[in-house]
Amino acid sequence: MPxxxxxxxxPQSRFIRLALAEHGVEPxxxxxxxxxxxxxxxxxxxxxxxxxLIDDTGLIVPGAVTIAEYLDETGGVALGENRLLPxxxxxxxxxxxxxxxxxxxxxxxxxxxxxxxxxxxxxxxNGGGAPDMDLVRAARANxxxxxxxxxxxxxxxxxxxxxxxxxxxxxxxxxxxxxxxxGDVPWDExxxxxxxxxxxxxxxxxxALLNDRVPGITPPAVYADLDF
Amino acid sequence: MPxxxxxxxxPQSRFIRLALAEHGVEPxxxxxxxxxxxxxxxxxxxxxxxxxLIDDTGLIVPGAVTIAEYLDETGGVALGENRLLPxxxxxxxxxxxxxxxxxxxxxxxxxxxxxxxxxxxxxxxNGGGAPDMDLVRAARANxxxxxxxxxxxxxxxxxxxxxxxxxxxxxxxxxxxxxxxxGDVPWDExxxxxxxxxxxxxxxxxxALLNDRVPGITPPAVYADLDF
Numbered sequence: 001m002p003x004x005x006x007x008x009x010x011p012q013s014r015f016i017r018l019a020l021a022e023h024g025v026e027p028x029x030x031x032x033x034x035x036x037x038x039x040x041x042x043x044x045x046x047x048x049x050x051x052x053l054i055d056d057t058g059l060i061v062p063g064a065v066t067i068a069e070y071l072d073e074t075g076g077v078a079l080g081e082n083r084l085l086p087x088x089x090x091x092x093x094x095x096x097x098x099x100x101x102x103x104x105x106x107x108x109x110x111x112x113x114x115x116x117x118x119x120x121x122x123x124x125x126n127g128g129g130a131p132d133m134d135l136v137r138a139a140r141a142n143x144x145x146x147x148x149x150x151x152x153x154x155x156x157x158x159x160x161x162x163x164x165x166x167x168x169x170x171x172x173x174x175x176x177x178x179x180x181x182x183g184d185v186p187w188d189e190x191x192x193x194x195x196x197x198x199x200x201x202x203x204x205x206x207x208a209l210l211n212d213r214v215p216g217i218t219p220p221a222v223y224a225d226l227d228f
Numbered sequence: 229m230p231x232x233x234x235x236x237x238x239p240q241s242r243f244i245r246l247a248l249a250e251h252g253v254e255p256x257x258x259x260x261x262x263x264x265x266x267x268x269x270x271x272x273x274x275x276x277x278x279x280x281l282i283d284d285t286g287l288i289v290p291g292a293v294t295i296a297e298y299l300d301e302t303g304g305v306a307l308g309e310n311r312l313l314p315x316x317x318x319x320x321x322x323x324x325x326x327x328x329x330x331x332x333x334x335x336x337x338x339x340x341x342x343x344x345x346x347x348x349x350x351x352x353x354n355g356g357g358a359p360d361m362d363l364v365r366a367a368r369a370n371x372x373x374x375x376x377x378x379x380x381x382x383x384x385x386x387x388x389x390x391x392x393x394x395x396x397x398x399x400x401x402x403x404x405x406x407x408x409x410x411g412d413v414p415w416d417e418x419x420x421x422x423x424x425x426x427x428x429x430x431x432x433x434x435x436a437l438l439n440d441r442v443p444g445i446t447p448p449a450v451y452a453d454l455d456f
Contacts, residue, residue: 066324
């Protein structure tokens with residue numbers, strides 16, 4: 001059984017948990033707090049970040065994008081019509097563009113700040129303290145244009161990158177889900193984006209994520225409500 | 229002829245210029261300053277970042293990693309033994325891990341600060357001003373452990389990710405080259421890393437990069453010296 005080192009509210013880990021579930025892979029989940037810089041974890045990969053996958057042969061696959069490519073290369077064709085990285089060149093470019101958008105741009109402008117300031121700082125023994133509310137406010141301002149971009153794309157397409165569900169939807173929904181857990185998604189501002197998210201979070205692959213809880217933080221009622 | 233929107237001292241653009249040259253593709257180079265947020269450029273890709281490739285069919289391929297994957301999918305097999313993303317699974321994981329290390333981690337901890345503070349701020353009409361020397365100092369401190377990591381890896385392997393030159397070497401050398409242009413690589417600290425870099429910068433694909441100049445900045449003498 002493969003092992004996945006993850007953090008319950010790390011958006012990059014959540015993207016890969018969704019990707020694994022859509023590929024029908026059930027990993028052993030091992031919770032890791034990267035900010036603790038645990039020696040045994042750094043020995044697996046010196047970058048020391050979640051997610052990190054160890055497959056059945058012992059191959060260490062670190063980082064969300066590298067894991068997503070690995071899963072497509074080992075199991076993508078078997079998914080047939082449901083492949084998450086399309087087979088055609090232009091489709092692959094579009095999915096990778098959007099995966100990069102959410103795993104890097106959205107992460108840098110929204111989810112990293114929310115995760116660090118509102119969640120991780122609660123558990124840090126060094127470097128913790130009160131959340132920096134300037135960063136939280138910046139994240140809340142930035143998320144609005146990302147939400148409108150999701151709405152803009154899904155007005156023209158069934159799913160974020162085209163006619164079919166892809167890694168783009170999983171990456172975007174994983175990142176949005178962390179902000180949603182914290183009550184920081186202004187859903188009223190974009191009805192189309194809200195409908196898209198309701199469709200993604202209704203998928204079976206999403207269930208385990210919605211059940212995750214963190215001590216001391218109660219998500220808003222809509223968080224796990226599949227009908228909003 | 230494909231077009232590449234790039235910045236001469238943007239490390240992500242340099243990575244792709246090297247990758248194109250190794251693939252034998254000579255693009256039309258179009259200089260773009262992403263911080264100007266030029267409307268026509270944003271219309272090509274709303275992320276608005278260099279590099280961005282437009283291929284002969286008109287397909288827009290934005291972002292260094294997406295372009296690298298595209299080049300491998302369209303021209304990787306034709307490179308035969310010199311393929312830059314290996315054909316075996318473990319090799320691909322290792323190359324992608326290191327590409328991500330340099331395009332994200334090194335970029336975030338070193339080259340983005342050097343590029344923004346020491347180069348881009350000279351040309352910004354809005355938001356420019358004096359470089360923030362705290363950030364420059366942080367970049368100079370951080371580059372040391374990256375240099376040692378390169379030295380550590382190339383003590384055990386011919387090239388960064390294994391026996392053969394790969395995208396990992398091109399990404400690393402592209403990022404290092406920008407710091408080197410600015411005189412910010414402490415070469416004395418790691419002889420093995422220095423030897424590795426001398427080998428990469430001697431490649432034909434590197435020549436055009438070493439000839440780039442920016443008004444008002446003179447690189448140190450060693451920058452374009454193939455023997456250091």
